[in-house]
Every structure is written in C-alpha cells, then in structure tokens.
Amino acid sequence: MVKEKKSVHRIQMTEGKHQIIKQLLQEYNIETVADIQAALRDLLGSTIKDMMEAEMEQHLGYQKSERSDSDDYRNGYKKKTVNTSMGSLELDVPQDRKSTFEPQIVKKRQKYISEIDQKIIAMYARGMTTRQISDTLYEIYGFEASEGFISDVTDKLLPKIEEWQNRPLEDVYPVVFIDAIHYSVRDNGIIRKLAAYVILGISCSGRKEVLSIHVGENESAKFWLSSLNELKNRGVRDIMVICADGLSGIKEAISVAFPKTEYQRCIVHQIRNTLKYVPEKDRKAFARDLKTIYQAANEEDGRKALDHVTAKWQDKYPRAMKRWYDNWDAICPIFKFSAEVRKVIYTTDAIESLNASYRKLNRQRSVFPSDQALLKALYLSTFEATKKWTMPLRNWGVIYGEFQIMYEGRLPD
Known part of the structure; x- marks a missing residue:
C-alpha cells in the first residue's frame, strides 16, 4: 500500500x-x-x-x-x-x-x-510532575512557571473530567472489564496507597471505550454496587459479561445491579496469582500447563486438566492451584465460547494496552501530591491512550454474532 x-x-x-x-x-x-x-x-x-x-x-x-x-x-x-x-x-x-x-x-x-496552557497539559498527560514541567518551560522558553500556576492550569480540566464522568453511555455492552491499579498519594503529609478503578467497555460496534475512572474508594460490595448503578444511571441497560479480578464484593454487586450478567474471573490475573508462588526456573513449564486448563475444549476437559496440573505440581508448590478451585464457578463461563471470543475475554489485550499507559505514570511519579492530581493525570493519560482506538476489534463481526446467539434477544441486530 x-x-x-x-x-x-x-x-x-x-x-x-x-x-x-x-x-x-x-x-x-x-x-x-x-x-x-x-x-x-x-x-x-x-x-x-x-x-x-x-x-x-x-x-x-x-x-x-x-x-x-x-x-x-x-x-x-x-x-x-x-x-x-x-x-x-x-x-x-x-x-x-x-x-x-x-x-x-x-x-x-x-x-x-x-499556547502555554496546552503545552502544560500535554506534558502533564505524559506523566511529568509540576516540577519537571516548570523546569522544562524554563529550559525551552527561558521563563519561570511556578508549580502553583501549573496546578491552576491543570485544574481547568476538573469540570471537563466531571462532564466526561457523567456523559451518557450506550444501553448495551457485550463485554466490560474492571481493573485496579495502585498509586502512592500524599494525604495530609502521609503517603498512602490509593487504587484507580478503571471500567472499560466493548461496545456493540466492537470499539473500546473507557466508561469510568474512580480513585481512592475502598473495595466493597457497596462500592461496586454504587459504581455499577452509576453506569445504569448513565444509560447502561444490560451487560453480557463482566471480566474482573477478585475485587472484594464485585460478584455480589453484579448479581444485584445486573442479575443476568455473567461474572468472568480474569484469566490473566488468575495466572499471575498462581505464578507468584512459582520460582523463575519452573514458571515457563508451569505456565504451559496452565494453558491446558483455560484453553480446554469444554468445562469438563478444563476440570480434568485442572486436576492433572494440580497433581503434577502439588508436592513442589502446594498453594499454587488453590485459587483455581476456589474461583472455578467464575472461571468456567469462558468454556462455552469459541477461541475467538475467549481471546477477547481472557487475553485482556483491550485493557492491558491502557494499563501500560497508567503504569507509566507510576514509573514517572513515585508519589502524587493529592488524589485530585492523580485523577487529572489518569484522565489525560486515558485520552492520550485512546486516541488510537478508531477501529473495532479484530473479527468483531464473528464474535458479535456468537454473542447474539449465546444471549438471544439481548443484543441489537
């Protein structure tokens, strides 16, 4: 071409x-x-x-x-x-x-x-601190911009963030991912860990869309019910599958807010939680064996593979496979789908590329001065990362057709 x-x-x-x-x-x-x-x-x-x-x-x-x-x-x-x-x-x-x-x-x-305001916001979006931005402006343009001024410029984003957080959403999403990334934030002189909870949806047209970002709340069924009800209040009527890690209270909240929605345990997180018990020398072999579970043709074969992997590694790593049994009811929904649909759900490519941008903020800033500063950085990082989200997911027509059959009458034609 x-x-x-x-x-x-x-x-x-x-x-x-x-x-x-x-x-x-x-x-x-x-x-x-x-x-x-x-x-x-x-x-x-x-x-x-x-x-x-x-x-x-x-x-x-x-x-x-x-x-x-x-x-x-x-x-x-x-x-x-x-x-x-x-x-x-x-x-x-x-x-x-x-x-x-x-x-x-x-x-x-x-x-x-x-266009200094736009330059400041662009640098803030790339994860630069107010001190780094101030130093850069002085080096390039020869004048000083105080850290307070830079904060004032980025504070202009707050009404836009609020507007974005309250914008209307589509009425149906075939798949929604929920993930959490932790950051260090200064609060009254004390540094504490806060989580940024990101909700990302795949629309009926196959396009990725960040639906919501929340900072600092404690995980609980009450918190997740409030977050899911917010989606409903913004127009979401139905979700086929919600894919998330073992967030505290998420399963109970889904059953109340969206009773027909299936909760799918995130396979990527499941694998990570397993391999943390395994030393480097055995990780590749262990990861290969785990594939036989989540890539099995059906739930029955998956369960047999689970028992086989457990028996093989039990003596060396007795705690490694426990969560697979504990979470089996939230792992097994994936077995009813084809390889194409499973790839959308368990590879989490949709959210991992976004998380890469969020993790970059962690590498560039060891501590955020406030939860508001973190929210501004996440908002800008989101818009930088999603500029490239112009096309539907690969093979979306086939995937959507399968969803329509699996969830008959719940998805638009």
Whole structure:
C-alpha cells in the first residue's frame, strides 16, 4: 500500500517580505538565531502596545491627539510582564483615570499569551510532575512557571473530567472489564496507597471505550454496587459479561445491579496469582500447563486438566492451584465460547494496552501530591491512550454474532 505523502505548506516569498527581512537584518544587526528571537519578541511587544493603544482610543471615544470633554482620560502606563513562546516580554499597558479600561489583546491578570496552557497539559498527560514541567518551560522558553500556576492550569480540566464522568453511555455492552491499579498519594503529609478503578467497555460496534475512572474508594460490595448503578444511571441497560479480578464484593454487586450478567474471573490475573508462588526456573513449564486448563475444549476437559496440573505440581508448590478451585464457578463461563471470543475475554489485550499507559505514570511519579492530581493525570493519560482506538476489534463481526446467539434477544441486530 502506497502511503500518501503529507503536503508541506510553503510560504511564498514576495518582494514585500524580502524588504521586511532586509530591514530586520539592518535594524537589529541579526547574526544568530537568538538575535532573530529577540527581534521578534521586540516586534511582538511593540505590536501589542499599538493594539492596546487602539483599544484605549475606542474605549475613551477619542484619539490620543484629540481634545475631549470626557471626564475619563489617559493616565500613563503600567508595566506588565507576560510570558510567550519566545520568552518573557515587558509591556507598557495604557491606563485610564477611572480604571475602567479592559484590554482584550492581553487581558488583566493574563500572564501568558501563547499556547502555554496546552503545552502544560500535554506534558502533564505524559506523566511529568509540576516540577519537571516548570523546569522544562524554563529550559525551552527561558521563563519561570511556578508549580502553583501549573496546578491552576491543570485544574481547568476538573469540570471537563466531571462532564466526561457523567456523559451518557450506550444501553448495551457485550463485554466490560474492571481493573485496579495502585498509586502512592500524599494525604495530609502521609503517603498512602490509593487504587484507580478503571471500567472499560466493548461496545456493540466492537470499539473500546473507557466508561469510568474512580480513585481512592475502598473495595466493597457497596462500592461496586454504587459504581455499577452509576453506569445504569448513565444509560447502561444490560451487560453480557463482566471480566474482573477478585475485587472484594464485585460478584455480589453484579448479581444485584445486573442479575443476568455473567461474572468472568480474569484469566490473566488468575495466572499471575498462581505464578507468584512459582520460582523463575519452573514458571515457563508451569505456565504451559496452565494453558491446558483455560484453553480446554469444554468445562469438563478444563476440570480434568485442572486436576492433572494440580497433581503434577502439588508436592513442589502446594498453594499454587488453590485459587483455581476456589474461583472455578467464575472461571468456567469462558468454556462455552469459541477461541475467538475467549481471546477477547481472557487475553485482556483491550485493557492491558491502557494499563501500560497508567503504569507509566507510576514509573514517572513515585508519589502524587493529592488524589485530585492523580485523577487529572489518569484522565489525560486515558485520552492520550485512546486516541488510537478508531477501529473495532479484530473479527468483531464473528464474535458479535456468537454473542447474539449465546444471549438471544439481548443484543441489537
């Protein structure tokens, strides 16, 4: 497949532009790139001042050289420093006697006149701390942005987060995944572990969608019932399968909120919980044997494989297989599906790629200053990760057809 070349915008150099450049070179004695930046900064300051002078004339109703009977008049200038993508810039802001002048080109209390907000948010989305962002802005643009200012910029996201958390959802989801990732958060000087609970759905069109993110709540049937009821209040009427690890109270909450929904124990977590009892030398062989269980043709063969694996490794690792028996009722629903559907459910590729972005936050920040800071970082990381979610899952037509047969009458055609 031949890739289409990206078009490059070329600026046409007219004679007028050549003259401007020539004048700049002469006026500012430009020899380096830094000289160009200084010249542009100076020109920007002069241009902004002229525009504010024009705004003042419109505000007062007469030009600077004219006489007027108005009781409001010019009252000198006030120094103001703003930061731009070219560095700090000192402006002379015109004042009026009544202090009623409200400049629009650079508003009162406005400290930045470039896309700094967007740059800060983009860096925050990549997991950078407020200190790292502040240092980066200083290194690149030569001006200081306090950590408090950066927090204020990212706080602008909070209404958007609330709106996103309350947005309407689709009425039916064939599969929903629930997972938890833990972070260290500072709370009144004490560092404690908080969990970020992520709910991800696969829609009827086969597309992945993060439905909800909650931070800091304690796991319990009450908590999960509240979370599932929130989904219902946002429009979710039915879910075929909810796939989750052994979150405390989740099974009971599902049976109340969505009584027809099947609870499928996450096979990936089940495997991890088993292999933590097994040293490195035996893990590959043990993992191969575990495949004979969850890849068995049916539940009966899966149970036989479970007994066989347990007998084989029991003497060396007596605790390793206990959870397979304890959780068998939540593991066995997977056996009724074909290999294509099982792959969607037990490989958890859908949520693992998202979790990779969330784990990156843990690597970049050992401690979050607050649970609110964690929520902002998770929100931005989510939107960065989901930009690529433009296509349905592979073989979704076949998979959805199987769901329609298995759950007759519950899924739209």
